[in-house]
Amino acid sequence: MKINKDYQITNSLRISSHSKYNFLIENNNDCLELYDFIRLQRLPYIVIGEGTNIVAPEYFNGIVIQTSLNTINNDKHLNVGASANWNKLVEFTIKNNIYGFENLSLIPGSVGAAPVQNIGAYGVEISSLIKSVECFDLSNNSFITINANDCNFKYRHSCFKDNPDLLILSVNFFNNLKKEFNLNYDSITSYINENNIDFNNLEHNEVAEIINTIRCSKLPDPNNIPNVGSFFKNPIIDNSRLSEFNNFVSWSVTDNSSKLSAGQLINSIKHLLPSFENVGLYEHHSLVMITNSKASYEEVLDFKNIISKTIFNNYSIHLDVEPTIIT
Ligand SMILES: Cc1cc2nc3c(=O)[nH]c(=O)nc-3n(C[C@H](O)[C@H](O)[C@H](O)COP(=O)(O)OP(=O)(O)OC[C@H]3O[C@@H](n4cnc5c(N)ncnc54)[C@H](O)[C@@H]3O)c2cc1C
Incomplete structure (x- = not known):
């Protein structure tokens, strides 16, 4: 300690x-x-x-x-300490022929934070890889194991978001050794087709390399351009409103609801936003708020509020924020 x-x-x-x-x-x-x-x-x-x-x-x-718990134990299941770097774990799984993690390659951050917002990318969410989560409950001084089914995993959400008393100490993952990939995602299939890659003969590291190439073409490296990835969640709307958004990309969520691209919505109103000295939108992806390293907390929140308000005034859609705002 x-x-x-x-x-x-x-x-x-x-x-x-x-x-x-x-x-x-x-x-x-x-x-x-x-x-x-x-x-x-x-x-x-x-x-x-x-x-x-x-x-x-x-x-x-x-x-x-x-x-500072960063051990990786690969036994009956894969137990990984909370402070281990997520991408280091992805690299470990590739080296050890454990499948399922490759689409989540290069997501920044730690293993302990990954279940909190159920990190996801390119058609895969971490919830599909988790067996259970080992926690310490700061409200009552006890250690508990929460099975994946009880984590209330949803799109960018889990029970850990609702309960800040749960300190995640380690995560237990399935170690699936069966060679199977999730390639059924628009930007992956387009990349494979455009580059004449043989779908059926892909190796584990090649899938991760494809994901890394697509990611790097869209998202800024936080080491060079300060950002937190997507600043807003994609909003979910009732299908009765879908006709209002004919010009926008949408993904079906349930029989009655669909997800809209928050990035596309923000892109459509960005000309209405005032310019700020130290914050702005990433030129290649409007969902990503960037700073010049000089932005204050207030400036980031003011910019966020103006984006939300402009989206609401134009589309009657409420945007939820993805990162945790510490108060
Ligand atoms: C360039 C970029 C790209 C990104 N791309 C994606 C993406 O594709 N998909 C995606 O889902 N996310 C993405 N993110 C967001 C980010 O990578 C994830 O949310 C990541 O899990 C955050 O890890 P962290 O260790 O930095 O967490 P922090 O920022 O330190 O914390 C995030 C939240 O987790 C909680 N938390 C952290 N550790 C613990 C713990 N041990 N126990 C309990 N609660 C904890 C914190 O209280 C906070 O609420 C991206 C971010 C960046 C900068």
């Missing part, structure tokens, strides 16, 4: 941000110490991983909790 005071919160929007305390969990016993520390300090707390999906305030008068 390590406790630091006046801690700098690293975040991929590069907002200058500090917290009163940082509490680093190095083993399970530290969780019990953390429970006492929280009760002693009587301060709010938040768990963070690599900070690639948060909007961090200038000062958080509370405790930022992090873990």
Whole structure:
């Protein structure tokens, strides 16, 4: 266990941000110490991983909790510590012929954060790979294992989003050794066809390379251009409204509802947005808010509010934010 005071919160929007305390969990016993520390300090707390999906305030008068649990154990199932880097895990699965992770290649962040918003990309969500999640419940000082069926996984949502008391310590994944790929996604099939690639003879690493190439052509690298990936979730509308959006891409969700592309909606109103000094939209993908490393928390939230308001005024659609806004 390590406790630091006046801690700098690293975040991929590069907002200058500090917290009163940082509490680093190095083993399970530290969780019990953390429970006492929280009760002693009587301060709010938040768990963070690599900070690639948060909007961090200038000062958080509370405790930022992090873990340094990064082991990968490949036995009956694959058990991975919360602080392991997600993409390192994807590379591990490819090396060890464990299938299913390749479409989620290059998603930034930690393994512990990945179930929180049920990370997904190119037709795959992490929920399909998870067996169970090992947690410490900060509300009652207990260790619990939550089976995937009880995680309430939905599009960019899980029970962990609703309950910030659940500190994820490790994730148990299925280690599927059967060679099967998920290639049934528009941008993957287009890429394969345009490049005359033989669908039937693809190797594991080649699928990941295809995904990496498509991703890099669309999304900015947060090391060069500060961002948190998609800033808004794709909105889900009732099918009775679909005719209003004939010119937009939509995906069927249920018999009665469909998902619209938030990026396309924002692109259609971006000429109505005022320009801000330190924040803007990524030129190749309007769903991605970018900063020049000088943006403040307020500026990011003001820009977000103007985008939401303009979308609502033009389309009567409410956009939900994807990253966690720390208050
Ligand atoms: C360029 C870019 C591309 C992206 N592409 C995608 C994509 O394709 N698909 C996708 O789904 N996401 C994407 N994201 C979002 C991001 O990669 C994921 O949300 C990732 O899981 C965040 O990991 P993190 O460790 O940085 O989490 P953080 O930003 O540190 O935290 C995110 C949330 O998880 C919670 N949390 C973190 N660790 C724990 C823990 N151990 N226990 C409990 N709660 C925890 C935090 O409280 C917070 O609510 C992208 C982001 C960027 C910058």
